[in-house]
Amino acid sequence: MKKQFLFAAFLAIVFNVRSQVILITDPDNNQANPINCTVFNDGAVQNFYDSGNAGANYGNNENVDITICPSLSTGSKVSVSFGINAGFSWNVDASDTIYVYDGPTTASPLLGKHNSSMSPNGFFYTASWNNPSGCLTFKFISDGAVTGTGWAANITCGNPVQPFEPHILAFLNGSGSSILAPADTGYADVCFNDSILFEARGDFPYSLQSTGTGYSQDTSNCTYLWKFSDGTQKTGRKVWFKPPARSGYLVTLRMTDPVNQIEVMKCKVRVSTIPSFAGTGPLEDTVCVGQATQLIAGVTNTDTVGVDPTQAGFEFGGVFAGLTYLPDGSGAVYTTTVNISDFNPGQTITQASDIQQMCVVMEHSYLGDLEMRLTCPNGTNTTIFNSYSPGMIPGGFNGGGTFLGEADDNGNGTPGIGWQYCFADNATWGNFAQEFTAGNFTTVTNPPSPSNGQSMSQGTYKPEQSFANFIGCPINGNWTITIQDNLSIDDGYIFEWGVFFNPAINPNTEFYTPLIASDQWLPDPTIVTGQNDTAIIVIPNTVGPHNYTYQVTDNFGCTYDTTVTIYAFEAPTLPPGAQVCDFSYQVSGASNSSGLPVHWTLTSSPAGASVSYSPDSLSLNPYITVSAYGDYTFSLSNGLCADDINFTFICDIEVPNVFTPNGDGVNDALAFRYLEYHDNSSLKVYNRWGVKVYESADYENQWTGGNLSDGVYYFILEGPNLEKVYTGYVQLIRGK
DSSP: OOOOOOOHHHHHHHHHTGGGOEETTSOOBOTTSOBOTTTSOOTTSOOEEOTTTTTSOOOTTOEEEEEEOBOTTTOSEEEEEEOOSTTOEEEOOTTOEEEEESSSSTTSOEEEEEOTTTOTTOEEEEOOTTOTTOOEEEEEEOOSSOOOOEEEEEEEEEOOOOOOEEEEEEEETTOSSBOOBSTTTSEEEEOTTOOEEEEEEEEOTTSHHHHSSSOOOSTTSOEEEEEETTSOEEESSEEEEOOSSSSEEEEEEEEEOTTOOEEEEEEEEEEOOOOBOTTOEESOSEEETTOOEEEEOOSSTTSSSOOBOOOEEEEOOOEEEOOEEEOOOSSEEEEEEEEEOOSOTTOBOOSGGGEEEEEEEEEESOGGGEEEEEEOTTSOEEEEEEOOSSSSSSOOOOOTTOEESBOOTTOSSOOOBOEEEEEOTTOSSOOHHHHHHTTOEEEEOTTTSSSOEEEEOSEEEOOSSOGGGGTTOBSSEEEEEEEEEOSSSOOEEEEEEEEEEOGGGOOOEEEEOOOEEEEEEOOOTTEEEOTTSSEEEEOOOSSEEEEEEEEEEETTSOEEEEEEEEEEEOOOBOOOOEEOSSSEEEOOOOBOSSOSOOEEEEEEOSTTOOEEEESOTTSSSOEEEESSOSEEEEEEEOSSOEEEEEEEOOOOOBOOSEEOOSSSSSSOSOOOBTGGGSTTOEEEEEOTTSOEEEEESSOOSOOOOTTOOSEEEEEEEEOTTSSSOEEEEEEEOOOO
16 A cells, blocks of 8 residues: 555645646646646645555556646646655556656657666656657556556646757957857957957747747846956957957857856957068069069968968867756766867876866755766766765765755756855865765855755865876866766756866967968069069169068968068269270279279289279279280179279370471471380381381381481381281471
C-alpha cells in the first residue's frame, strides 16, 4: 500500500482544491481543456497520481494515457517531476512502465520510459522548445502480475527560460553594413582613428512577442554589458569604441534577458598597422637635370623590393559557457562544456597554480542534493563540491536546505538570481563543506529575492579536491562541469562559467598581419616609363628636389604612402674650348650653380704629357699648365654632373707672304708667327731659279734677306714639332 503519511495541511490542500490533483486515468487536459499555470506553479506539491490516487496502488493490466497541456495565456510549458524525497513517492514495478511523450499525443516524440528498476530515484521532463504546444502526454502500462504502490509526483507549468540568440553588429564610423567577418564572432578590421559603433541584437523565437506565449523578451527589455580588452566597459545596446592604438582588441558582449538569462558573445577588432617601406626609393637620390634614374618599390616577392606589412596582436580573456538549466531530478546528471584551443599544441598543466580559478554563476534551491566536478580534456576530474551521499562522488557533507544564489524555491523552472562562486587552490575560504559547517551564509528575503532562505555566500572557495589532480592534463580541448541533482522538488540554473589559467602560462596572444592589396606610384610628368609598375624610370627636368609618392592600400582598406625625393642638379658651365699658344692657360668663365664641390679631371692628352693646376684641381677657374703641346680634353664635375672642354696647347704656324727689311723696325725679318714655340725648325729659301739663297737648321725668325734684291722667293719650313712641312712663296720688298 502507498504510504499514508501525508501531512494534514497537504491533505487539506488536496481535498479542498481537488482541481489541482490529476490522476493518470482522468480525462485529458488537452489544448482544448488546459491546466491553469497560475494554479499549477508549485513544484513542491504532489498533484499527479497513478490510478490509485493518494491512498491505493495502481491496478493490474492497466493501459491508460493522459495529455496535460498548459493554458498558453498563463504559461508555455508543462513539467513533470517524479521523485522519492519527502512527500513524494515513486514505486513502479519493473514489469510495468510509464512512457512520456513530448507533445499532445502518444504519436509525439518519446522522451523516455521509466520504472523503479530503470530509474530508481525518479525522473524529470519539461516540454521541449521543439514542442510549441507545451504539452506532455503520459501512457502507463501494467501487466497482470506484481504491482507497485505507484507514484505521487508533481505537475507544474509556466514560462521557463526562453533560449535566445545574441548578435553583434559593428558599423565603421557608425554607418553602412556591419563589418564583422564572419558575422557575430569575427573580426572588425579598421584603420587607426576610425570609430566603431557596436550594436547588440537578438533572435527571440520563443518570446511572447514571437509566439503569443511565454514572457516578454526582446532587445528593449534586455540589458547589455560590453567589455573591451583595453579595460573599458560600457552599457547599452549600442556603444561606440575607438581603438586607442594600432593593436587588436577583444570585445565581449554580455546580454541578459528579463529573467537574468545570460548569453556571452565575443568578437575582435584589428587595427591596421603601418607598413614598412624600407627599400622603396631611387637607385640614385641625386642626378643631373635631364638624367634618367630608376625608382623601385613593391609588395610581392617577385617585385624589385617588398613593402613589408607589420604585425600586431592581442591577448584573449576567459572562456565561458552559456546557460545550463538544472531542473528537478532524482539522480539526474547535467553537463556544460567549454572548448579551449588557444594554448600551444600539447601544452599541459604542470602544477596546480596553472589553473588560476574556476568560476560559476549559478542559483539552486537546495544545496543538499548537489554534486559538482570539473573534468579536463583527457577525462581526469576533480571534485568541486559534494553535498550528497550516496551519489556519483563518494562522501558528501549534506548541505541541507541551503540555497546557492537567490533561488526560486517553487521548483517551477523560473530562474532565480545567480551569484558567482569561484574555486581556487589558494582561496582564503575553505571548501563548501568547511564553510557550511562554519555557517558562512547570507540571508536572502523576498522581495527582492524570489524566495526566502539562506545561501552560501558568494566568493572564492577551495575546491574539495585540489587542481593538482590535473597535472599532466592537456589544456586544449573540452573542459566539462558535471552536476548531479539527486532529489526532486528543486531546480536551478548555471548562467555562465569559465576556467581561468595563470597568465604566466597563457599564450593566448593572436597575431595578425594586414596584407597589401594594391599599390601605385602617383602620377608625375617626369615619370617616363612604368607608371603602373613598381619600378619606374624618371627624368627630372628642372633643378631642385623632385618628390615621387608611392601609395599602398591594405586589405583593411587603409591607405599609406611614402614620398621619396630625387635632387636634380645642373652640370658646371664651361667657357668655349681654345687654342693656347703656350704651355699654360688661365681658365675663366666657368660657373657652378649646384653648390657642390667641383673637380677638374684630364680625360685625354698627348702621349707622355702631364698637367698641373694652380692652385689645385678643385678650383673652379684654375691656371692649367701642360708639359707638351697638343690637344687636351678636360672634364669639370661637381661630383654628380660633368661637362667636356678641349684646349689645344699648340698654334698653327702663320706664314707671311711679304716682308720689308728696310730698317724701319716693322716687318724687317722673315717671321713665321708662333714659330718660337717650335724648336729645331729648319728653314730653306730659294730664288726663282731654284738656287738656295738661305738656310738655317734652327730658324728663329731672324733672316732679313741679306743682300738679295727685291723679288719673290720660295721657302721650305720643317721641324720635329711642326704639324706639317710649310712651303710657299714670300715677296721681299725693300723699296729701293
